[in-house]
Amino acid sequence: MPLPSKLSDFQLKWEQRDDPLCFSGVWRFHELLPFAPRQQLVSIGEGQTLLQVSANVGQYVGLDPGHLYLQYEGLNPSGSFKDNGMTAAFTHARMVGAKRAACASTGNTSASLALYSAASPDVRAVVFVGSGKIAYGKLSQALDHGGLTLQIAGDFDDAMRRVCEVAPELGMYLVNSVNPFRLEGQKTIMFRVLESMRWESPDWIVVPGGNLGNCSAFGKAFSELKHLGLIDRIPRLAVINAAGADTFYQLVEQRSLVWDIELSDFPMIDQYYSELDQNQQKASTIASAIEINRPVNLKKAIRALDVCDGVVRAVTDQEILDAKAQVGVGGLGCEPASAATVAGARLLRKEGVIGSRDRVVCILTGHLLKDPTATISYHSTDQQQFDEVLGSRGVRRAAFANRPVLVPNAREDIMRAVQLYT
Numbered sequence: 192m193p194l195p196s197k198l199s200d201f202q203l204k205w206e207q208r209d210d211p212l213c214f215s216g217v218w219r220f221h222e223l224l225p226f227a228p229r230q231q232l233v234s235i236g237e238g239q240t241l242l243q244v245s246a247n248v249g250q251y252v253g254l255d256p257g258h259l260y261l262q263y264e265g266l267n268p269s270g271s272f273k274d275n276g277m278t279a280a281f282t283h284a285r286m287v288g289a290k291r292a293a294c295a296s297t298g299n300t301s302a303s304l305a306l307y308s309a310a311s312p313d314v315r316a317v318v319f320v321g322s323g324k325i326a327y328g329k330l331s332q333a334l335d336h337g338g339l340t341l342q343i344a345g346d347f348d349d350a351m352r353r354v355c356e357v358a359p360e361l362g363m364y365l366v367n368s369v370n371p372f373r374l375e376g377q378k379t380i381m382f383r384v385l386e387s388m389r390w391e392s393p394d395w396i397v398v399p400g401g402n403l404g405n406c407s408a409f410g411k412a413f414s415e416l417k418h419l420g421l422i423d424r425i426p427r428l429a430v431i432n433a434a435g436a437d438t439f440y441q442l443v444e445q446r447s448l449v450w451d452i453e454l455s456d457f458p459m460i461d462q463y464y465s466e467l468d469q470n471q472q473k474a475s476t477i478a479s480a481i482e483i484n485r486p487v488n489l490k491k492a493i494r495a496l497d498v499c500d501g502v503v504r505a506v507t508d509q510e511i512l513d514a515k516a517q518v519g520v521g522g523l524g525c526e527p528a529s530a531a532t533v534a535g536a537r538l539l540r541k542e543g544v545i546g547s548r549d550r551v552v553c554i555l556t557g558h559l560l561k562d563p564t565a566t567i568s569y570h571s572t573d574q575q576q577f578d579e580v581l582g583s584r585g586v587r588r589a590a591f592a593n594r595p596v597l598v599p600n601a602r603e604d605i606m607r608a609v610q611l612y613t
């Protein structure tokens with residue numbers, strides 16, 4: 192499989208899009224993730240995603256017009272970026288003859304796994320989720336696609352520990368982002384961003400940090416492209432934690448953990464985890480997708496920061512939900528974890544770390560419909576619902592709420608309401 196001499200050669204594949212593997216936004220770049228022969232690749236049309244300039248969101252972040260881009264990964268078949276990685280992991284699972292594939296999940300990995308398994312029923316999906324810990328949109332996908340769904344009495348970190356314990360014994364193929372093939376697939380998100388920018392690197396990539404698979408994959412993608420001489424410049428990476436699940440932020444920005452090949456700093460990580468245990472500190476954020484205190488890709492992510500001269504920030508649930516509402520009125524939509532990128536970019540802009548003329552790409556990792564509870568609670572007039580779902584997480588106000596208007600079932604009242612509010 193010869194490698195194209197320049198990235199723009201990949202565009203030629205688009206002319207052959209009647210071939211599903213050229214249509215796929217992942218396998219179009221097969222030469223840059225050449226671990227499987229063509230005839231073994233599993234695809235359901237993933238990676239048809241979009242990079243869009245957003246004027247409203249750009250203004251909210253504090254950038255000059257035309258400088259804020261949203262990479263909308265919610266357009267994937269299961270509604271999140273996970274499909275980029277799942278197509279690759281699932282391909283490998285079939286290559287090794289797996290009969291069961293398993294994951295622990297905050298929801299999107301399980302939805303994606305269940306969908307790929309439904310499309311390819313020789314591999315059965317088994318998902319481990321924290322009980323009451325995943326958003327309804329995501330749970331409904333795992334159930335509807337026929338995945339065996341185990342609701343563990345605990346949170347994501349507990350579910351992750353358990354799936355790692357039992358998977359080898361039961362011969363289950365693990366598709367969490369500890370799986371290196373997942374990360375190979377997720378590299379293509381960056382290839383598509385570059386493609387949309389006519390193969391020029393932006394100044395910043397901003398991504399939410401949960402299990403830290405995405406940021407690790409992005410670092411690997413840029414490091415390989417540079418090494419192959421396919422790009423001149425590597426963008427800077429900003430990884431955004433939720434303040435209630437901020438292990439990466441604490442270690443990198445507060446305790447100065449850095450990458451070194453000897454891994455000499457890494458006892459600091461164990462020390463941090465034992466402090467979490469001592470304080471019985473559990474992850475807690477409305478952005479349930481990134482409600483993770485023990486990210487499995489932590490070490491790879493530190494390396495990605497090194498490659499991309501990266502920074503880490505943490506944003507509150509209030510900042511996340513306000514940013515999410517801005518993305519919604521800005522012409523796209525996303526779930527709370529994705530909006531952490533916009534809140535994080537805004538913070539970095541305020542700090543002056545991001546300049547007003549920098550070209551900034553925020554990765555919207557999951558679709559708006561994934562978490563209707565968070566969205567409805569923000570816009571609701573029902574104070575009790577607001578308090579229960581959001582107030583309990585320190586959210587005090589909904590500055591950008593679009594309240595539903597209650598109207599009697601009467602023609603005149605309805606007409607008046609439309610005239611009053613538009």
Ligand code: F0G
Binds near residue numbers: 273480
């Ligand atoms: N955004 C969304 C919508 C996610 O679902 C996740 C992770 C992330 C961001 C964080 O990405 O782990 O690569 O740092 N969701 C996982 C899951 C953990 O189980 O669905 P990451």
